[in-house]
Amino acid sequence: MSVGDYIRESQIWKSIFRHPAPYDRRNRIVVVLTNFFLHLHPVSIKQNGIALSYTWCMGGITFFLFLAETITGVLLMFYYRPTLEWAFTDILALRDVTTLGIMREIHRWGAHAMVITVWLHMYRVFLTGSYKPPREFNWVIGVILLVLTLLLSFTGYLLPWDQLAIWAITVGSNMARATPFLGHEGPGYQLLNLGGYDLITKVSDARFLLLGAREVGEETLNRFYILHCVAIPLVVASLIAIHFWRVRKDGGISQPL
Amino acid sequence: MTGPHPNLTPSVIFGLGFLYLILFCMNVAWTVRSYKKDGEVHLPSLLGGGHAPFALWWGLYSALLSMVTFAHFTGSGNPDQFLISLPDFIKAPIDALVADPRLFFGITLLIFIGIIVFRRRLATPTAGWILLNAALLFLILSMTDYDFRQIVGKPDNVPIVAMLFIVGFFTWLYFNRANENDERAAKGLPPKESENNEKILVWPDLVYSELICMIALTAFLFFWGVCLQAPLEEPASSVKTPNPSKAPWYFLGLQEMLVYYDPWLAGVVFPSVILGGLMALPYIDFNKKGNGYYTFNERKFAVSVFLFGFLPLWVGMIILGTFLRGPNWNTFGIYEFWDVHKLEALNNINLSEYFWGGFGMALPTNPLIREVPGIMLTLAYLVFMPQLLAATVFRTFAYRMGFLRYMVFSNLVLLMAALPIKMVLRWSLQLKYIVAIPEYFFNI
Incomplete structure (x- = not known):
């Protein structure tokens, strides 16, 4: 034997x-x-369905990148502290002195790659008409996953706490103050008032909700850290499960009907 | 002597040598492929006439590349006398073309139309390979410019450059497969995807490719991480505003919209409409054909609209926002220095000023009356335009979709068209706002 x-x-x-x-x-x-x-x-499985020039493998790669981001992300969480005092220095140390500091490089490049592969996955699904019945709803879940991928990347962008980070987030989150009705510089915010007092002000509008403060600061760092490491990944993981389950239930990977 | 911003330095020349080496190796492989597959061509009488493999041209081109590579590896010591670089008389017209948003948008639009019109010629292996070589040569030659290196070499911009090639490749691949299926359909054959479509076991055929893919990707991520350091700038400072301040690269298309629309539209309403429209897509597209295989002819309208949204409007605007927008959000050529003091005249005029001024009247003080023309125009665009379209170009759509579906569809199309329309109005009439009620932050 x-x-x-x-x-x-x-x-x-x-x-x-x-x-x-x-x-x-x-x-x-x-x-x-x-x-x-x-x-x-x-x-x-039908053999043409998994031919590389047909399926492009982009959904699978996106999922792989999500796993890679989770693993490298958890390792980074052991090291990184989301406070004004430490955030930047921790990233600096990851770059210069920390063993396995390359995890940050992989995490960042993997995030960029994931944004691109998720677009390409959508591109392929559209171009093969795979959103058509019976897969309509799975396409909708896919669009939500696309948004969440962008939000994951966006929230993670702040964490290094360098100039690139806070100004990108400032530019991005400034949009929120123009939200119709809910932003303090949005059209129609004056309509939301009680007895002449505005409900939507600098400290109670959509942007404040996003940032946790009037400007991008430590509250924002904390908020984005939780969103980036806990809240959004949980939602994404659940939706991925549903997305995969629906692929099976809606007739398997796409093929000519 | 080299200045503070040298176009060529020994290390740049030596580094570009490696890029040429890669290009050379790629073309050697392609020459072999071409020899096996591409057949023969008639030689011009100048070369003695007769037949030769088509691969001869690729062989000659590869030989040329090998010489260029050799020149880069041996000639790097003397940048001042190194001749292989992009000359200024080529840079200047390219800069003039891309540094003007009008021309840039026009070019992307022309490329988009060209792709669709010439899809049969472009989506062949030879044409694809020529395009790839042209793009790579353009990139490598442009690298001999100092300012180009500054903008393309930013670590966060590297993925975007890669994305351009990847998106181009997959667009090519789509048309290649779609052309094949369209030709088959013309002959009455089923799509290629339905042919020889036997069921195979997931173990080993799928799980092994997944495993190989995972290992390759892990290696690739490590390779990328070792070669290119993730960007880290100075520590955050809320008082030192960088100029330009840019959102993350995948949102730069949206940031670019801010030039034409106010934040409540460009930053909130339009993104929501894009997402809502994407989600609504399967419920709007009533065409049952083209489900699960590549085709263009069977879904011309749907594919064209989607490609228009993805290529010129989304990817094109990201390129514009990333590579061409510099300080003060002015446009700069790809070989141009980002001068903070570059001035661009901004004297845009509101529609209401055009309207009341045209009658020789002062602007009415009541904003609602002042903005009547713009409000009427906007309402007409969103309420009457769908009816007009239903009676004309979208007649069959309106009939087959039913009222609700058609209204959603037509409004999505109109909102998508709203961006290019406003761009054209801005460029032709210096139009600032169609409706301008800054008192209520309501500007369109």
């Missing part, structure tokens, strides 16, 4: 994998059905 067979026949191996090695047709089916990570897939 070879070492490989000895391991595969052991009680420990069998307790983890629950099926023999996928050497024959039967067990290649069983492995997909019984493995938690593989059960996202169907057992069999």
Whole structure:
């Protein structure tokens, strides 16, 4: 008996994998059905559906990048402190002295790549007409995921707390004060008042909600940190699950109907 | 001697040598491919006539590239006498073309129309390879310019340069596949995707490609992270405003809209409309054809509108915002120094001033009366235009979509067209606002 067979026949191996090695047709089916990570897939698939020049693989790459961002992001969270005192110096140290400081490079470039791949995924889905019935709603979920990807990137942009960060966020969040009705420089905000007192002011409008202060400051850093590391990833992870589930339920990966 | 902003330095020349080396290797591979696949061509009588493989041209081109590469590796010691760089008489007209938003938008529009009109000629492997070579040569030659290197070499801009090539490639790939299917459809054949479409097992055929893809991407991310440091500027300071202040690159299309519309439209309403429109897309598009395969002929309108939104309006405006907008949000050529003191005259006029001034009257004090012409025009655009379109160009759409679907559709199209319309009005009439009620922050 070879070492490989000895391991595969052991009680420990069998307790983890629950099926023999996928050497024959039967067990290649069983492995997909019984493995938690593989059960996202169907057992069999149309071969043209996974041809690279057809599917571009961009949805899968986006998901991979999301996982890579999660792993590098968690590692960065062990090091980085979202305070005015430490944020910038921590990033500086990640660049110059910290072991595995390259995690920040991977995290940032992965984020840019994810924005691009999510666009390209949408591009492919549109160009193959894969949003058409019965996949309409999954397209809608996809658009929400696209927005959340941009918001993840946007909230993360602030965290290094350098000039690039705060001014990009300042420019971006200045839009919020022009929100119709809800921004203190938006059309129609005067309509929201009680007994002559404006409800929408500098300290109660949409921009204040976003920043947690009148200007981009420590409150904003904290707010964006929570959004970036906890709130948005949770929503994204849930929506990804639904997105994948719907792919299976709506007829599998796209193919000519 | 080299100045403070030298176009060529020994390290630049040596570095560009590596880019030429990559281009050379790519073209050697392409020559081999061409030799196997492209067949033969007639040689001109000057070269002796007769037949030769088409790959001969690629071979000659590769040989030229090898010489250029060699020149870069050996001639880097003497930048002053190095000849391979972009001359000023080419830079100047390119700068003049791209530094004017009107011309820039016109060019992107022409490219977009050209892609659709010449899709059969452009979406062939040879044409694609020529375009890629042209783009890469343009990029590498432009790198010999100091100011070009400053803007393209910003770490955060590197992904955008890459994105341009990636988007170009996938657009090419789409038309390549769509042309093939359209030709098949013309012969009465089903799309290529339906042919030989056997079911195969996910293990091993899919999971192994996923594994390979994951390993390759991990390696790629590490490679990218090692080669290019993530940007980190000076510590944040709320008193030192950088000029220009730019949003993250993927929002620069929206920031560019601020030139033409106020923040409440450009920053809030239009982004919401874009997202709402994208979400509404599957419920508006009633065309059942083209589901799950590439085609252009079967969905001409839908694909053209989407490509118009994605290529000139979204990607094009990101290019404009990233590479061409400098201090004070003025436009600069790609080889132009970002001069903070560059002045551009801004004397834009509101529609109401045009209107009442045309009658020789003073502006009415009541803003609602003052802005009557603009308000009427806006209402007409959003309320009567759909009816007009339904009776004319969108007749079949209006009939087949039903009232509600058609109203959503036509308003989305009109709002999408609102940006280019306002651009043209600004450029031709110096129009500032169609409706200007700054008292209520209500400017359109």
